Amino acid sequence: MENRKSNFSEWYNEIIDLAGLSDKRYPVKGMNVWLPYGLKIMQHIDTIIRRAVDSRGGMQEVSFPLLITRDQLSVEFEHVAGFENEVFWVTRGGGKQPLEVEMALRPTSEAAMYSMFPLWIRSHSDLPLRIYQIVNVYRYETKHTRSFIRIREIHFFEAHTAHRDYEDAERQMREYIDIWNEITDALCLPPYRIDRRPDWDKFPGAMYTLAFDTVMPGGRTLQIGTIHQYGENFSRNYGIVYDDERGGEHHYVSQTTFGMSERLLAAVIGIHGDDQGLILPPDIAPVQFIVVPIPSDRVDTLSFARDVASRASALGYRVRVDDRDNYTPPGYKYNDWEMRGVPVRIEIGEREVSEGKVTLALRSIRGRRSFPPWARCRRT
RNA sequence: GGGGCUGUGGGGUAGCUUGGUAUCCUACGGGCUUUGGGAGCCUGAGACCCCGGUUCAAAUCCGGGCAGCCCCCCCA
Incomplete structure (x- = not known):
């Protein structure tokens, strides 16, 4: 086996293959097969995530459709522009018939969810709305892909919340950090950095972004989680409003999101392993x-x-x-x-x-x- | 987004420069023998990424595609 410290990249590829985590020989770029042992580990990570999220109450798991219509994405908004170059499009159906309405594979689920939020949110008593899902999202990466780190089919946890005001959304942001601490404890990940991203690097459409970074062998920083404060940026574009207690008066909701992926697994592999192979924290060991x-x-x-x-x-x-x-x-x-x-x-x-x-x-x-x-x- | 490299049995490789019979290791199937840190012998099966071009003849030369790898940069 390759030496982990001096040749981390090759060690990483080799251990994923030897331990039976993922098979990258699938003939589509950036889309790999989850093998039984690797899938089990990821499922245990998901269990830890659900436990951390569910134990705090109020957040409920949902599952949205994979496809988003062109209309849902046709909002003039920096969020949509930010993803336009990484979207896979479905343009035909039923033989060679072009679709009347082209559809995108979700690159993230804002457009999908926020098309439903106005139907679900009518009054202050519907708030806060707090949901999450663990699904695949798709991004048309043109760069070099890498198992669990940069792929085109992403195993994605995304939490989305809507609040009556910015202050309540800020409370949610603080709760995300508590959840994050619980998850990294269970995964035995070392102290991480929280960085407030500069404006040019924040999530498209967010007011601000906090990123959880870890350092892999070889010195490379890996961003393994992000939380975003949206404020009213999305609600104003997707028309998500509620009536307050006085009735009749409309207010835009404030929103937040929290995203994580199989990069958590990549971090566990890279940070704990040695020249003998993987070292798994007991909570996630199959x-x-x-x-x-x-x-x-x-x-x-x-x-x-x-x-x-x-x-x-x-x-x-x-x-x-x-x-x-x-x-x-x-x-x-x-x-x-x-x-x-x-x-x-x-x-x-x-x-x-x-x-x-x-x-x-x-x-x-x-x-x-x-x-x-x-x-x-x-x-x- | 930029620079460089590679595709040969399941994995790792030799062969390519100089076109003609594809090498070895490992893993795998069968059999016997073994067993306190990666066992041994016998035997069997298994490969030139795809499309096109050049040629009597392509793993080998040329073009394109697809996939993968390394470095810088960046996203979960």
Whole structure:
């Protein structure tokens, strides 16, 4: 395997392939296949995101259509102009018939959602409106694409909120930062930077943008999340208004958004990995304990291994017994699961069976210790 | 947006300059033997990115397309 520090780019490509995260051989530029192991990790990341968002209450998950009509995008607005060069268009349907109304694959969902907001928001009692979705968005990247970092089909979390005034929207911005802290804690990401982007670099249409940046090996900064204060910029263009308590008087809502993507996975890969491969935080590891039986003629290590595994499963951990028999020496399995980033390995050989103990090896420190049965499972 | 490079079995490669039989490693299937840090022997299957051009003949030369890689810059 490539050296992570001196040759990060190639190490990154190699580990994504070896660990079975994503297959970039799919014949469309920037659109890769999520492989089982990689998809599981991403789903666990999504679970962490949902937990962080849902636990605060008031925010609800939705799912909007993929297609946006040309009309929805025909608003004269810097937001629309900002994306016009990265939109995929659907122009035909049913054989070769040109569509009467051309449709875009969403590059982000403002235009989709804000076409519905005026129908949903009538009075102050409809506010705040706070929704999010985890869907794919599409951007016609012309530059060099890169697994999980710059792709054309993006696995995207986007939260959208509408508030009665700017102050309430600002409160939402502060809550986003709390949510972000909870997520980065669970992913064991190191302290990050929050940058207020200069005007030329803010999200198209936003009043201001705060970006969460992290630094990858090799020194490159990776923007892994952004929150945007829209103020009334969008509501004035999409006509999102409400009646206040006095009735009759219309006010524009103030809006915010929060965006994240599989760049979170890219950050976890890049920041935690080493020359042996991935190192996964336990919360997102598809396999948290790998039990490796070492075959023996004298004792039944496999049964013992399965017994250990079922006890750990009963405690709620994700456990797997590596009972593949085609790789006979255990060293292959050790290296294989270390490469995949499994946090804890449990080795079961003659010694463990006869002494009634297990031997644990931790991925993060690459040490090994022997323990009496089950003693540490709850704490690891 | 700019600069450079590459496409050969699943992965990594030799062959290309000088056109003619495609090399090796690894992974994979079958069989036997093995087993406390990437096992061994036997055997089997598997490839020249796509389209066009030059030529008796193209993996090799030329043009285009598609895909990928590296550096600078930037987006989630």
